[in-house]
Amino acid sequence: MEESSSTATTESVGLGFNKRRAEGKDKNDGPKKNLQLKVRKLNPVNTISYVQILGTGMDTQDTAPSVLLFFDKQRFIFNAGEGLQRFCTEHKIKLSKIDHIFLSRVCSETAGGLPGLLLTLAAMGDEGMSVNIWGPSDLKYLVNAMKSFIPNAAMVHARSFSDDLFVPIDDEVVKISAVLLRPRYSKVCDDTTKEGSSEFALKPGDVSVVYICELPEIKGKFDPKKAAALGLRPGPKYRELQLGNSVQSDRQDIMVHPSDVLGPSVPGPIVLIVDCPTVSHLHELSFVHSLTPYYSYPSEHSKEMCKKVDCVIHLSPASVTRTSEYQQWMSRFGEAQHVMAGHQPKNVEIPILKSSARIATRLNYLCPQFFPSPGFWSLPQLKSLPLVSKAPSEFSLPSSCEVITAENLLKFCLRPLAQLGLDRSGIPEITSRPKIIEDLISEIPEIVDASEHITQLLHGNSIANGGSTTLQANNATTEEPWLHETALPSCLEGITREDMEIVLLGTGSSQPSKYRNVTSIFINLFSKGSILLDCGEGTLGQLKRRFGIEGADEAVKGLRCIWISHIHADHHTGLARILARRRDLLNGTPHELLLVVGPRQLKTYLDAYQKLEDLDMQFLDCRHTTEASLKNFESSENKDVNGSGCVQNDQKNDSNLFAKGSRMESHWKRPGSPVDASSAFPLLTTLKKILKEAGLEALISFPVVHCPQAYGVVLKAADRNGKKIPGWKIVYSGDTRPCPELVEASRGATVLIHEATFEDGMVEEAIARNHSTTQEAIEVGDSAGAYRIILTHFSQRYPKIPVFDETHMHKTSIAFDMMSVNLADLPMLPRVLPYLKLLFRDEMIVDESEDVNVAAAAI
Ligand SMILES: [Zn+2]
């Protein structure tokens, strides 16, 4: 139980940790063998070490980049924003080798990837793994919140500090010190301060940290001639001197000191990682005492006392780094190399996740209607992206200051000493759309015809382009009789391209992978706003990839409601980031709290999380949005009576469905704990209003068979044209086994979005994990008479395209990340499938590699 929240305990843990390390070095203590080992490890000359920018969020600008501090035997990562795990998979950085994660602040921007990371590590190997997490004292709020869905064992190594200067790591390889920065609202007038400059009290999440990483000095060479001249005989005393201890001369009556026989030692490199998030922190940064030894004072005689800093990595945003006060502070480091790693617009067009960008681009070439151009290509291309980034022009620093803009995987080499300095060899080549298309055409020449064929099909047949008459005419000539099987549902009559679009932002299960992010479905209602169904880690980043940087912000601002199916991490760990982004975007403009509808355990998490940062939301339990609950609400709204009956009804429903004795049962259903349904009535009134404004008639949750408090959802649009045309109906299964409630809810659905975690041959696996197979999902849709079925939530075993049997897919499509299905194109959706098979013809293989091992993870 090493986790601690108070300073006192934290300190003792920290000191204990350091002491243990120190004991290994103590020559009077411990077995000789260990000592030998330590001495050998001590020799830093043979070590390879560097700091490297991990560019998570550099292209999407939604999350802080991370910094890797690499040693042969130890790895440290600073910050763990959303997408870090996916980034590491893409760039082959082994998560299992990371020993320590440091947070420069505690908020969704810097720590959004932590929950998913901890769960993945906990599922690794036989025993599971854990990692040391360090951060300012606000870390305790995050840890408390994560306890609602992460096993405590995965977080026992979370430790926080609240002293102004704290040393978490001090061993033979590196010393890492943390310097706390507290904002000064009282002294600095900051426009971005939420409640104005009158605020004095620190809020959680306000403290940021400067990390100082110091490598040990390299001792000078031992000179045997000098030793002999001072009367020493070769032997153990030579070694003592090399270890830094003075010894008695053998032949003379003098003490011999290390400096007498050793050449000049070379100081170890020093790297600073600086996060100064607001101008309010800047004053503290400029005056904090702990940094004084690291400034260079060329003219003063105290020069020898100064520690020379080799590299400063700035995570601070441009709004801070552009100020003259910040630049003055930067110039105090003399000749240090400055790396500006805050968000830079020039990085927006360089996709960090090249593999998924490549697939998105290929899909877009084949079928732009269902796979619109990704956000990073749709911007006007900057013709002259400089290969070598120079100092941003806004810097007016002395010429001795070396300043460059960070790029993904840029390194600053620390050891060996001869290579000290920048290393660009790891920076990936820029991926361009034309190059990806060129490769595709040379690999699959038939794709050119296929693409043209699809364009003709879709242009002739989109309802919005001329309606169902062309559909009929074309059918006669294409000899594909299956299209006749399902007549166009009346709800699609006269539909426009501005009615509704389903954007599959994440289509993988369990953990984010190279090609598929975790679950999130964006229901785009265009001028009427939008709704998110589930919100896995990286949902904001995926929105940015789909709509572009600004488009995604507009989408976030337009959110009417977020609905979460169940408490598994692959469905909601992106929620805090989205809510925080919305809060910041709407700051200063009048707006409503965003309604989050979700399982009860999610409320526990959000309540705890909001002690760290306010998410500007209100919570409605899914169980108050079941059909029975809603009926009860409607009738009580009419009769103005208490609605306790609905809870009875609802609970009965739940208890039939959820397995007894489940581990999580006690969290949500304590015997006799009263559920106050009437307290939900104001929220249900809000929901009703929101739906009306969005042109929707209903949002109904229904219980499914997966884990306690797991739900599916029905979204129904209001009738159109004076009620002559019925509204469309979307059903999303959440994670589930096929069950009668799902079939019942899906009756007559226009689109059923159904999970299909496993291929048909894996029924047993599907039963064991409470998921569905492809065929089971299709059967649910068929028996419910759904017009179209979209399969999603694929096991990460299927890296690019899942295994499926085409013969049963006449009304079905499989989902890909970023696939966007406009209601107007719905009739043609299944016809695209054979072409997708062509695109992936060489890649329909199962990936059994270790990094997609999901054995122990809850999905
Ligand atoms: Zn899942």
Ligand SMILES: [Zn+2]
């Ligand atoms: Zn699940």
